[in-house]
Amino acid sequence: MIFAILVLSGAGGEIAISYAMKQIGEVHCFTPRALFAVFKRAVRLSWLWVGVALIGTGFFSMLMLLSWENVSFVVPSTALSYAVGALGAKFFLGETVNNIRWIGVLLVCIGVALVWLG
């Protein structure tokens, strides 16, 4: 149960944050002043807070799991959210996911499953 919350809130939160940052647009300047200006714009976007809330939920679920399982088990298991994330990026963010990228995502998922089962 905690594991399901961890995966779903992780992927959903990252997609919401990605949507918010795309509204801001590409950051070109990395001076502290410019980064602060980007930060001020970002915190006014409600999708950023939706994402932060979902990722926060995932984070505390992970802290709980980490207190009774090994890091080399818990952390790789959360990577199931990559499959959900790639689908979300295609359908919610309108990104082009070509065949090579799908194969890459698939290999990452198999790799994660093996790390998990191993």
Next chain:
Amino acid sequence: MSALKVSQMKTYVLLVVMIFFGSLGDVLLSKGMKQIGEISGWSPSALAGVGAKTIMNGTIWLGVISLLTFFVSYLLVLSWADYSFVSPASSMSYAIVPVLGYLMLDEVLSPLRWMGVGLIFLGVLLVSRTPHSTTVKEEACVPQ
């Protein structure tokens, strides 16, 4: 250097920062939580005790600072790069974390787990061969 090359270089530099601090943060948090011990009860006083011990733990704080660095780089890279590019590329940390667990926490990795680490490397290599941004970008540079 072309704008595309600059953009690609920015993506890779921030991905390296993300992968390094993300992995380090997870391992430090795990180490900190192990120092605190297993959560035995769910009563408010037991949870408050765990919360107090967590806040007092220096390793946890180092982990949180590492994860904050990860998060800022993550926000910046997502302002131009595809989520479906950044997300699998950052999965490199899922290959690095077991290796760090093996090296720093003396956790045992089976051959199957090592194979998984190899497949993740291969998957990330393939994703890195695809265009890092496929959606329309807007200018976000604030005039100085």
